[in-house]
Amino acid sequence: MDEKKIIKAYEMAKERYAAIGVDTDKAVDILGKTQISLHCWQTDDVIGFESDAGLSGGIQTTGNYPGRARNIDEVRADIKFAKNLIAGSHRLNLHEIYGDFGGKFVDRDKVEVKHFQSWIDWAKENGMKLDFNSTSFGHPKSGDLSLANPDPAIREFWIEHTKRCRHIADAMGKAQGDPCIMNIWVHDGQKELTVERKRYRELLAASLDEILKEDLPWMKSCVEAKLFGIGLESYTVGSMDFFEGYCASRKVIYTLDTGHYEPTENVSDKIPSLLLFVPELMLHVSRPVRWDSDHVTIMNDQTLDLFKEIVRADALDRAHIGLDYFDASINRIGAYVIGTRATQKCLLSALLEPIGLLRKYEDEGKGFQKLALLEEAKTMPFGAVFDWFNLKNGVPVGEEFIPEIEKYEKEVTSKR
Ligand code: RNT
Ligand code: ZN
Numbered sequence: 241m242d243e244k245k246i247i248k249a250y251e252m253a254k255e256r257y258a259a260i261g262v263d264t265d266k267a268v269d270i271l272g273k274t275q276i277s278l279h280c281w282q283t284d285d286v287i288g289f290e291s292d293a294g295l296s297g298g299i300q301t302t303g304n305y306p307g308r309a310r311n312i313d314e315v316r317a318d319i320k321f322a323k324n325l326i327a328g329s330h331r332l333n334l335h336e337i338y339g340d341f342g343g344k345f346v347d348r349d350k351v352e353v354k355h356f357q358s359w360i361d362w363a364k365e366n367g368m369k370l371d372f373n374s375t376s377f378g379h380p381k382s383g384d385l386s387l388a389n390p391d392p393a394i395r396e397f398w399i400e401h402t403k404r405c406r407h408i409a410d411a412m413g414k415a416q417g418d419p420c421i422m423n424i425w426v427h428d429g430q431k432e433l434t435v436e437r438k439r440y441r442e443l444l445a446a447s448l449d450e451i452l453k454e455d456l457p458w459m460k461s462c463v464e465a466k467l468f469g470i471g472l473e474s475y476t477v478g479s480m481d482f483f484e485g486y487c488a489s490r491k492v493i494y495t496l497d498t499g500h501y502e503p504t505e506n507v508s509d510k511i512p513s514l515l516l517f518v519p520e521l522m523l524h525v526s527r528p529v530r531w532d533s534d535h536v537t538i539m540n541d542q543t544l545d546l547f548k549e550i551v552r553a554d555a556l557d558r559a560h561i562g563l564d565y566f567d568a569s570i571n572r573i574g575a576y577v578i579g580t581r582a583t584q585k586c587l588l589s590a591l592l593e594p595i596g597l598l599r600k601y602e603d604e605g606k607g608f609q610k611l612a613l614l615e616e617a618k619t620m621p622f623g624a625v626f627d628w629f630n631l632k633n634g635v636p637v638g639e640e641f642i643p644e645i646e647k648y649e650k651e652v653t654s655k656r
Contacts, residue, residue, distance in 0.1 A: 288337025297377025298469015303569025307653030327633030413458030
């Protein structure tokens with residue numbers, strides 16, 4: 241693309257934004273510094289390297305587009321390739337099942353830091369910081385209930401797993417000199433009418449208290465609420481109410497996955513409430529279509545509003561941004577890049593909001609003026625600023641990344 245034209249368009253956009261009190265240089269700078277945690281599981285449909293067992297635990301990938309990463313080298317190659325098409329420096333979010341197990345079966349209650357040493361080294365070489373997730377799905381002991389299982393042996397197994405994962409996260413954080421964020425999501429629930437609703441929640445709270453008891457300086461734990469899982473439709477132990485209460489009372493980070501609420505709910509409005517009561521947020525930016533379908537994130541109203549609420553609350557330093565979608569129906573690397581760039585677009589759009597003026601109008605009761613400015617802000621030259629951001633960071637501008645992904649598909653993924 242013609243660099244001069246991009247720069248010229250940016251200069252014009254900068255003036256337009258300045259007129260409504262927005263500093264575009266500052267917005268671009270903040271965007272460049274905001275890390276997004278790239279979910280390794282978009283490369284291989286959440287399969288990992290532990291076994292060939294399919295997905296369970298109420299989540300599902302749909303589609304069978306060719307070229308799925310089949311091993312650790314392919315996952316790494318794909319992440320590296322995707323990362324080069326995204327401006328800024330980003331984190332990598334690993335699940336426990338992506339350990340480097342050297343071809344041996346390592347059960348979840350036996351996992352150690354050594355199984356992630358090669359990831360720690362790889363991340364360092366590639367300038368990425370790591371985040372982590374315990375994995376309670378896709379295992380013979382997963383069943384319907386893991387940390388909330390009334391059988392103490394099963395519960396203990398998952399407590400041990402999750403504790404070990406926290407130690408792995410702590411080692412990752414220490415190696416990178418920056419806390420590793422570890423997410424705990426358990427699928428626990430029931431397909432059918434459930435009468436022991438309170439009991440399972442008591443067990444989950446007790447298991448989590450046990451897991452989180454130890455203070456580890458280089459990691460931060462977060463817990464993820466959910467509406468329901470496939471095959472677990474009638475009851476979810478870790479519902480939103482459960483985790484709101486849990487996180488507020490224990491001062492634990494709340495993981496907000498945008499696909500985990502009623503389809504018509506306004507997820508963004510949860511942010512200004514949660515921020516009052518929980519220490520930090522972990523975001524799983526996703527796109528539900530009729531259910532928690534984990535479609536590729538795009539620049540839609542829901543995602544735009546999500547980032548607006550974070551920026552309006554001045555809470556970028558209290559929100560960890562991660563992606564969580566898994567689309568196997570289109571080129572997976574393409575999906576990876578579209579979703580990450582869309583997340584950046586939504587954040588940039590929030591950073592370019594004429595918030596000073598909007599706040600003033602609202603304070604003064606100038607309803608018409610506020611609504612008018614919100615409307616006009618939608619057609620401000622946002623694209624020129626995003627193009628400049630990408631140019632400045634040396635990554636493809638606009639649709640330029642399409643042929644790059646096509647080339648990688650032709651040369652690499654189509655040969656798998
Ligand atoms: C499932 C949760 C969870 C998973 C990942 C793979 O509904 O969103 O975050 O998607 O851990
Ligand atoms: Zn999630």
